[in-house]
Amino acid sequence: MAVLFTIEFLFGFWMFxxxxxxxxxxxxxxxxxxxxxxxxxxxxxxxxxxxxxxxWSLCVWLLVKLAQKRKCGSAATALLVLLMLGYxxxxxxxxxxxxxxxxxxxxxxASWPLPVVEILLPLGLSFYLFNSLSLVRSVAKRExxxxxxxxxxxxxxxxxxxxxxxxxxxxxxxxxxxxxxxHVLDLKTAFCLIxxxxxxxxxxxxxxxxxxxxxxxxxxxxxxxxxxxxxxYGWAWNIYLNFSGYTNLVTGLGMLLGYRLPKNFAHPYAAxxxxxxxxxxxxxxSNFIRDYIYFPLGGSRKGMSRTQINVLLAMVISGLWHGxxxxxxxxxxxxxxxxxxxxxxxxxxxxxxxxxxxxxxxFHYVCLAWIFFRAESVEDAWVLLHNIQSCSLLTxxxxxxxxxxxxxxxVVFYPRLVNLRLRAVEMVSVIRWYAIPFIIVPVLTFAxxxxxxGVPGFIYANF
Numbered sequence: 001m002a003v004l005f006t007i008e009f010l011f012g013f014w015m016f017x018x019x020x021x022x023x024x025x026x027x028x029x030x031x032x033x034x035x036x037x038x039x040x041x042x043x044x045x046x047x048x049x050x051x052x053x054x055x056w057s058l059c060v061w062l063l064v065k066l067a068q069k070r071k072c073g074s075a076a077t078a079l080l081v082l083l084m085l086g087y088x089x090x091x092x093x094x095x096x097x098x099x100x101x102x103x104x105x106x107x108x109x110a111s112w113p114l115p116v117v118e119i120l121l122p123l124g125l126s127f128y129l130f131n132s133l134s135l136v137r138s139v140a141k142r143e144x145x146x147x148x149x150x151x152x153x154x155x156x157x158x159x160x161x162x163x164x165x166x167x168x169x170x171x172x173x174x175x176x177x178x179x180x181x182x183h184v185l186d187l188k189t190a191f192c193l194i195x196x197x198x199x200x201x202x203x204x205x206x207x208x209x210x211x212x213x214x215x216x217x218x219x220x221x222x223x224x225x226x227x228x229x230x231x232x233y234g235w236a237w238n239i240y241l242n243f244s245g246y247t248n249l250v251t252g253l254g255m256l257l258g259y260r261l262p263k264n265f266a267h268p269y270a271a272x273x274x275x276x277x278x279x280x281x282x283x284x285x286s287n288f289i290r291d292y293i294y295f296p297l298g299g300s301r302k303g304m305s306r307t308q309i310n311v312l313l314a315m316v317i318s319g320l321w322h323g324x325x326x327x328x329x330x331x332x333x334x335x336x337x338x339x340x341x342x343x344x345x346x347x348x349x350x351x352x353x354x355x356x357x358x359x360x361x362x363f364h365y366v367c368l369a370w371i372f373f374r375a376e377s378v379e380d381a382w383v384l385l386h387n388i389q390s391c392s393l394l395t396x397x398x399x400x401x402x403x404x405x406x407x408x409x410x411v412v413f414y415p416r417l418v419n420l421r422l423r424a425v426e427m428v429s430v431i432r433w434y435a436i437p438f439i440i441v442p443v444l445t446f447a448x449x450x451x452x453x454g455v456p457g458f459i460y461a462n463f
Contacts, residue, residue, distance in 0.1 A: 016033070016037055020034070020257065021184075024182070024183075027181060027182060031150055032150065034159065035150065035153055037159060038154075038157045039053075039054075039157065042124075042157070042159075042162070052087075052091070052125070053128065053156070053157055056087065056128065056132070057152070057153050057156045057157060059083055060132045060136065061153070063076045063079055063083075063136050064135065064147065064152055067136050073139070073141065076136055076139075077133075077140055080132065080136045081133070087129060088125075092323075124162040124164075128157065128162060131156065131161075131167060131168045131170075134167075134168065134170045134171075134288075135147075135170040138171055138174070139170070143171050144171055147174055151174065151177050151178055154177055155170065158173065160250040160254045160257070161250055161254075163250075164243070164246050165247070165264065166247065166282075166285075167284035169262065169284075172262060179258075184258060185256075185259075185260055187256075188436055189252075189425075189429075190253075190255035191252065191436055191440060192436070193249070193255070194249060194252035195440045195443060197246065197247075197249035198249075199444070200241040200244065201241070201242060204237075204241045205242040208241070209238050209242075212233075212234030212235075213374070216228055216231025217235065217384075218376075220375070220383040220387065224387065224395065225387045225388050225389070225395070226395065226396055227387075227400070229391065229404060230400060230404060232367050232384070232388075233404070235367075235374050236269075236370050237410075239374075240268065243265075244264070247264045262283070262284050263283055265282070266283065267280060267414070267415075268281035269359075269363055269411060270359065272358035272362060273358060273362055274335065274366070275339060277366060278335075285318070285321075289314050293317055294310055294311070294314040297310040298310055307343070308340045311336055311340055311343070312336035312337065312339075313336075315333065315336030315339065316333050316336060318335075319335075326378050327381055328372070330378065331369050331370075334365075334369040334372065359412075360412070371384050
């Protein structure tokens with residue numbers, strides 16, 4: 001996804017931005033430009049991805065038409081769910097499933113030729129599949145008026161959120177697509193979000209990835225226990241800065257185009273419990289899992305024991321959404337078990353822990369799960385855990401001690417840093433718009449000067 005940071009893309013976006021607002025009195029023309037711009041962007045990445053996107057968009061349009069009919073809403077939703085499973089299996093899970101089946105057959109000394117086909121994951125597949133479910137269900141439940149073809153196509157392929165979310169809700173995005181008039185939303189905030197995104201992505205996330213994370217996770221057996229601990233801490237902040245940075249970027253771009261996107265992060269490492277963490281991390285996906293998986297399973301309506309089973313199933317499915325590997329399933333299961341432990345603790349011992357201790361425990365539990373998320377395989381994850389288990393104070397160097405202390409203090413004082421950031425936002429809000437460049441340009445110059453070379457990729461574009 002480095003294409004987002006090339007000179008060609010920035011120049012192209014600027015030209016598109018001017019044309020987009022020249023036709024502002026005609027919102028349908030704006031929508032057509034946004035749709036064609038999105039299709040061109042996807043085609044520039046991969047013609048294959050565009051073909052899959054177009055085929056899916058046609059399916060969604062037909063199911064939206066079906067959902068408009070009385071007594072057909074449930075059937076349309078069920079058909080869409082089946083199609084989603086088919087697309088996931090075909091494009092995301094086929095190769096892992098085929099490898100697993102071959103292993104099972106070999107262990108049984110059986111032979112059944114399975115086609116060896118390398119299927120690439122289309123750009124943005126997971127996100128536009130989830131977006132589509134919200135659209136068809138909202139039409140079926142009469143939450144929104146039946147949209148026209150252009151609105152459906154634009155909703156499915158809404159380019160600001162296509163690559164890595166957030167997951168859109170039809171009740172929020174569709175009225176903006178069908179608005180009679182739109183305008184730039186809070187220009188100062190939009191530019192500040194884009195500048196913050198570039199700092200997170202180019203400077204902070206990239207430095208952590210290159211310096212601390214990749215060396216450890218790419219060759220886990222070659223590193224000591226303390227190096228592994230530092231690498232895991234680095235990955236926890238790397239993925240947050242990368243993903244939240246991308247969210248800041250697309251939120252700012254969306255505001256420039258007249259669209260307000262859903263909030264996707266709320267300082268998750270300030271959470272004092274695992275439940276609070278999931279209220280703050282990837283909020284749009286968390287809400288989707290809650291509404292479309294946890295609640296249909298029964299939620300908390302069928303007793304304490306059934307509630308915990310539903311929590312575990314929802315989190316395992318969330319892990320499988322990220323990838324077909326066993327490591328992703330374990331990542332989801334670890335979070336599910338953690339949520340169950342928290343629920344039991346709260347039921348049996350309502351007295352809360354001191355906030356700082358609770359935040360540190362939550363952060364470290366999340367880091368434990370991140371090991372399985374980032375590791376190339378389950379075997380690598382066990383190596384990393386073995387490295388950590390072998391830590392000894394006798395082997396701790398002064399440099400490692402200061403690095404670990406810095407990460408721990410960052411978690412301890414993180415709420416205060418959040419307050420400082422919020423105060424900075426308030427200060428920027430009262431500055432005249434023409435003075436913003438005199439603040440942003442020096443900050444970005446500093447960030448790019450000290451940033452590692454190369455263009456950062458978006459981690460969640462792989463899911």
